Amino acid sequence: MAVRSASTGSDRLQADVLVIGGGPAGAWAAFSAAQAGAKVVLADKGYFGTSGATAPSNTGTWCVPPGEGRAHVVERRWQRTGGLAEPRWMTRCVDRAYESLLRLVEWGYPFPTDDTGQLYIANLRGPDYMRFMRRQVQKAGVVILDHHPVLELLSDGEAVTGAAGIVRATGADWTIDAGAVVLATGGVAFFERILGGTGLTGDGYLMAVEAGASLSGMEFTGKYSLAPMNSSLNKGLPFRWASFFGPDGRPLLDRDGHPLQNGIGAAEKDVARALIRGPVLARLDLADEALQDWLLKGQPNCFLPYQRAGIDPFRDLFEVTLKAEGTVRGSGGIRLATDDCGVGVPGLYAAGDAATRELMAGASSGGGAINASWAIASGWWSGHGAAQHARRRCAAAAFRHQSKPLGRAGLRPSAAARPVDQAAVVEAVRSEVIPLDRNYFRNGPHLDAALARLDGVWDEVSGHLVGEGRDRLRAREVAAVTASARWSVAAAAARGESRGMHRRTDRPETDPASARRLIVDGLDVVAVRPEAEAVIAGERAS
């Protein structure tokens, strides 16, 4: 058990491993670290069980049983990644995820049965899955801190040695000395109101870069999903059976004059173009009665907006939008340096959407299945890695006396603190990374101008923004979203071609010479460089 210090009250804790974030990656990381013998604390910004993008969703997993077919499945999926994924990582991910899905079976998770009488383990219903994982993690002896957002990491100059945060209800400070830290903070949704997106503000990216880590794949934030207008339901699956119409109710046509259908296929780009011109209506009229029944029973959250607004989506036309999904269904995140998800900074690990998913999905989206399996696998590895690191390091335990906080923007401004209009900052950042005609379709001059503007916003935020009490959380979120947008636009400006979800209207071709991952570094000065070949396989952190 982690220990609360008696001498200083409840504000200073100790653990071997601190896991930050209570989505699936954090859950598996905490379980894995505890199983490796570590004393583990899991701190969540919200509530472990409902936080993050998985809990309110119903997600497939990338479930590939062992056997001869596995290599072929991986190879086929790799073909869709724009050459940026790593078959070795994809293979070890499906292997680890499969083992863990079987673990869920052993634990008694109530999977459905398919027509052949087999348990169907390739799908996890979010509310049930995360509630179940909370219980397993509790049983493993992990101390759970709900509504305890972490604001910054601590370091003794050599390694990450813990973190500091606040109690959400009171704004009181708390600190934890830890032998290793796992960032399982999720991706960045740029304050887009998507399902489970509120807490996904790129906190882990900012904390990792402050500690000296790099990011990878940040240009791949061009993934959008269809949703009923004004809703939170960015779930594409029902739109597989949609037809699309203009505001006058006439069918939208593709270039060959065929009606636009299936919004999660090739028609998506045409729908995006139509949405730039004006309102778009949809109707789920390709779903026959059996499909309607499965949709209503299998994806009930997707139908809440219609039912509550009094719409029959199978018969009525309704307005739709494409919701930006940042790195949640994009593929960028913290670059991994080692097989156990170490980030190249001793004592610091990353898992789930906080880590880059470029190794799995490259320039394509890992949204849904791949990201779910990645959360399981990377959570497992990072928990083990963190536990091993803590064991090696914790013997002395004197490190905490030299621990210094690493947080800057929003906590310790580089110039004079003064009031910063945070709503205006958010608006300025969103105007660069949300609109379809800026971020779904990109072009070089726009990206260069956007980067210059975001540099200015960052100077304001890092120079002057500082929160007080409970408001420190919002200040740090605003800083992390601003930083994440700037890293994304910098990487997009540096990728002078189109590849996967990075769509440049001025460079529509894919350049074979650009089949390299792009690494982004830096806070005040952002640098983008192509990754040297075989770096991932060759490097080992201390």
Place this chain on the structure above:
Amino acid sequence: MIEIVSEQRCIRCDICERVCPAFVFDRDDEGLPVIARQDDCQTCYLCEIYCPTDALFVAERADGPTGITLAEVEARGLFGTYARALGWSRGRAGGTEADPTHRLRVAQV
């Protein structure tokens, strides 16, 4: 976003306040949940299914309140509809074993 707390249905447990991932609720002196930070609501509908008495209603708009009234939610029978669709009951999980999503995964290809 979260719009309605039914005083009549609510049993003054603290579950919604605890499970809301966006920390939207406070409680008043009598223990009744108060929607204190409505704009932080992420419209995830999870408070509805964790509520043991179906006392909460999240309206469909994520970007602002619809202004729906308690009377309308009661009259249209909208309390607890998401929980029932999932197979959750009285705040307890259930229904995954009957989830037909695997049929959709086959059909979508």
